[in-house]
Amino acid sequence: MSEFEPKIVGFFCNWCTFTAADLAGTSRLSYPPNIKIIRVMCSGMVDPKYVIKAFLNGVDGVLIGGCWPGDCHYINGNLKARRRVAMLTEILKQYGIDERRFWLRWIAASEGNMLQEVVNEMTDKLIKLGPSPLNKSHKADLVLDS
Amino acid sequence: MSKSIKLSFKKGELNKELADFFKKMIEKNAIDALLAPMTQPNKGVMQTLVTKNSNIKAIDSIDPFAPVVPVNGAKIASSITAKPSNRKVAMILRSCEIRALVELVKLKQANLDDVLLIGIDCIGRYENLDFLKFQEQGETSESFIEKGVAGNTQNNDYDISKACKICEFPRPDNVDLRLCIIDTGSDALYIESLSLKGDKALEKAGIDLNDSVPASSSNTVKKLIKERINARDKAFEEYRESSNSFDDLEKRFAACINCYNCRVACPVCYCKECVFVTDTFRHNGDQYMAWADSFGTLKMPADTTFYHLTRMSHMSLFCVGCGQCTSACPNDIDLMPVFRTVANKTQDRFDYQAGRAFDEAQPLTIFDHDEFVEVTGQVK
Numbered sequence A: 001m002s003e004f005e006p007k008i009v010g011f012f013c014n015w016c017t018f019t020a021a022d023l024a025g026t027s028r029l030s031y032p033p034n035i036k037i038i039r040v041m042c043s044g045m046v047d048p049k050y051v052i053k054a055f056l057n058g059v060d061g062v063l064i065g066g067c068w069p070g071d072c073h074y075i076n077g078n079l080k081a082r083r084r085v086a087m088l089t090e091i092l093k094q095y096g097i098d099e100r101r102f103w104l105r106w107i108a109a110s111e112g113n114m115l116q117e118v119v120n121e122m123t124d125k126l127i128k129l130g131p132s133p134l135n136k137s138h139k140a141d142l143v144l145d146s
Numbered sequence B: 001m002s003k004s005i006k007l008s009f010k011k012g013e014l015n016k017e018l019a020d021f022f023k024k025m026i027e028k029n030a031i032d033a034l035l036a037p038m039t040q041p042n043k044g045v046m047q048t049l050v051t052k053n054s055n056i057k058a059i060d061s062i063d064p065f066a067p068v069v070p071v072n073g074a075k076i077a078s079s080i081t082a083k084p085s086n087r088k089v090a091m092i093l094r095s096c097e098i099r100a101l102v103e104l105v106k107l108k109q110a111n112l113d114d115v116l117l118i119g120i121d122c123i124g125r126y127e128n129l130d131f132l133k134f135q136e137q138g139e140t141s142e143s144f145i146e147k148g149v150a151g152n153t154q155n156n157d158y159d160i161s162k163a164c165k166i167c168e169f170p171r172p173d174n175v176d177l178r179l180c181i182i183d184t185g186s187d188a189l190y191i192e193s194l195s196l197k198g199d200k201a202l203e204k205a206g207i208d209l210n211d212s213v214p215a216s217s218s219n220t221v222k223k224l225i226k227e228r229i230n231a232r233d234k235a236f237e238e239y240r241e242s243s244n245s246f247d248d249l250e251k252r253f254a255a256c257i258n259c260y261n262c263r264v265a266c267p268v269c270y271c272k273e274c275v276f277v278t279d280t281f282r283h284n285g286d287q288y289m290a291w292a293d294s295f296g297t298l299k300m301p302a303d304t305t306f307y308h309l310t311r312m313s314h315m316s317l318f319c320v321g322c323g324q325c326t327s328a329c330p331n332d333i334d335l336m337p338v339f340r341t342v343a344n345k346t347q348d349r350f351d352y353q354a355g356r357a358f359d360e361a362q363p364l365t366i367f368d369h370d371e372f373v374e375v376t377g378q379v380k
């Protein structure tokens, strides 16, 4: 149990957080390999279904990364994402998915260091929280294509 | 002082008085058509549309207080008005139907421009099959109301639906006219006008509004609301305690066969085509095989919990607690508490209440730069 490695799915906006992850990579800012990144065109296109499916498949955390308010390339996709996250959190909470497992963070393209911090912090917190109740075998490899 | 007209009736003649009233409305051109629950020639009561050009004598079979709602009328109102007919139609609906209709109007799936919306006092409804028994036993809307107001809705082995027992909206708002019958005396009903549209329609029919709904009636309604709120909160608490994990949810849905009747019956499941019947969920054989490979087993039909949670994420903000989902399930899964309990949380998060007001924007259609900062907890 001590070697529990949380699995995180990151839905990263192409224009900011995804670029920040790239920057972190080229700047040799290391962050844990626990996160599998999915590039999306905007945080506003993260359908609640993606998040629900990820949790049903046993991930321990979901991180959505978007542009800061005012910086979204589609003007307000991130503001829509924020309301959607608030709504979905209420649903997941009722069924035992702690809100500390579901994060939305603003991370600009230049904020590679913040990306590193956020992923580190989330990983630490999830280790403390333990596996998600839906993570039936926390050793099995993450299945992302399903 | 409410603006009302008192309609007195002799025992057993409530529907006759109502029929005369609505026939007069059509004859005087206050309305061109009426949609109302009517007794069907053979059996049962269904929403029925009668126009000025039909045989308006058909209105004699009107029975708006019949304790049954075969389908939530918001969906019927939507099919009639989404593309306008340009005919003035009066629609008699109850609170759960009207509240759902308010949401459909905001979604532009219904349009009330030509509608005279009439709400009725409602104590509850029986399940469709129970209502047929009720009719066969010679019970009537009048007997139901009389006993129901006193709290006796149980009839032999059946009672009003669980959804109705925790419904805190016995008297509908957001209507043009309201048919008030809770505690108005056993021989009287009050037709109350609540809008300019209502005033005008009655004026055109030559009806003066000289009466006022008795205070006893409003007080009894208030008392009923209080009781229902208590029952509702107790039900929420019980549900939240007994169903707080995905395992609980899966147990509840154990008999679910993915027939999707629950979303067909739901008046606020607004998608024109449900994603669960599109190609997105029509997988190839090798996909199923791959899932079974990865997870060890794959329950078929797949995606049951996924479906219910997705539905929740789509419509919980609009759930009005009508209970049609529970009524529609062929496997007796009690869905209403699942949806209503979560709906209570999601709606609260946005200070929103489904069906409360036409001018209250649906939460996911508006957004602001400086709100819900607690979601990210970040400030620049």
Ligand code: SF4
Pocket: B265, B266, B267, B268, B269, B318, B319, B320, B321, B322, B323, B324, B325, B326, B335, B336, B339, B340
């Ligand atoms: S989810 Fe059930 S209770 Fe809620 S509006 Fe739909 S049918 Fe009615």
Ligand code: SF4
Pocket: B255, B256, B257, B258, B259, B260, B261, B262, B263, B328, B329, B330, B331, B333, B335
């Ligand atoms: S109606 Fe019942 S069986 Fe059909 S999908 Fe809904 S819960 Fe499942």
Ligand code: FES
Pocket: A013, A014, A015, A016, A041, A042, A043, A044, A065, A066, A067, A071, A072, A073, A074, A075, A076, A077, A078
């Ligand atoms: S473009 Fe980055 S959040 Fe919309």
